[in-house]
Amino acid sequence: MTYYSQRQIADFRSKILAKINFEIDIAIKNDFLEEILEKYGISIENEEPQILATKRMKILVLGGLAGKVKDYQVAAKRKGINPENIEFIDYQDAKNLNAERLRYSFEYSDIIYGPTPHKVEGMGDTSSLLSLIEENPNQYPKLIKAYANNKLKITISGFADYLTKTRYYEAMANL
Structure with missing residues (x-):
């Protein structure tokens, strides 16, 4: 039996x-999503999964705030x-954020994006x-x-x- 490190796994x-997400994107664009769902043994029967998803979904507020978290x-x-x-x-904690954590995230439905460092780990050659x-x-x-005032800024108002523009809020409205 071959053993792999946690990092390799x-x-x-x-x-x-x-790879699977890329396959799904192509299937959606070319209108053959049903075949992909069948390939992986997934059936969509009702709206119940969306209701359950809202309980697990999170909104990520990324960047410096103009006020207090409370x-x-x-x-x-x-x-x-x-x-x-x-x-x-x-802003400070965003310096330690790995961009890969957000890629294909099942944890977050939305990102409200404010002022952050340009470079974070895992973003390759992209400028920000x-x-x-x-x-x-x-x-x-x-x-x-x-x-706010033509620059990235997360004010309370x-x-x-912005909360009302999130997928999370839309999903709540459909409950």
Whole structure:
């Protein structure tokens, strides 16, 4: 029996998921998704999976905030969103973020994107994480850029508006 390190296994998984996601993207574009679902033994019978997914989905708020996290959590509650379904990664912590963590993410439905460092780990030759996500929208959660005064900035009032543009919020509205 061959043994693999945890890093090798993680690399295998990443490559396999990337290949499957690419296969799904091609199937969607060429209208043969049913064949792919059949290939993997997946059937879609009702809307129940979407309801369950909203309980697990999270909104990632990435970048420096103009206020305190608690104020943003209050704004989320006012929109009917459980603050536990929102993860905040500030500017400093974004420096340690690996872009691969977001690629084909099952953890996040959306990214509300504010000011972040241009370079993070795992983004290859792309000039910034924002560019990487914009250039590959099918590989990343829905991107919502937070602007105030023509620059990336996550204000509390803007945040409340951005929440209503998320897939998470749309899924909640369809419950």
